[in-house]
Amino acid sequence: MIEILRRTxxxxxxxxxxxxxxxxxxxxxxxxxxxxxxxxxxxAAAYVCENSTCRLPALNPLDFQQQLYADD
Incomplete structure (x- = not known):
């Protein structure tokens, strides 16, 4: 998941x-x-948070990437 961050x-x-x-x-x-x-x-789990609210933990790179690019 660190690699996703490096490329984003x-x-x-x-x-x-x-x-x-x-x-x-x-x-x-x-x-x-x-x-x-x-x-x-x-x-390992990645948490995407915004305005002090976090989404469910991403447990794999694909879920993490989808959360990073998700529009609310």
Missing amino acids: YLPNAVVIFNPGGSAQQRISKIVSYLQGRGMVDGK
Whole structure:
């Protein structure tokens, strides 16, 4: 999913990498709406958020790309 980000032009996006563990706790203190958002069933998950609201986790590159390009 990182490769999708590298190939996508997102001039106004903020990307936060969450490696889990104690780093996740520190990140969640800074960005409160990321609380509880991390790996799903032990696998990487990507969350597309806008205005402090996040979509369901994307669990594969195709879902992640579709969420990035989705128009609400």
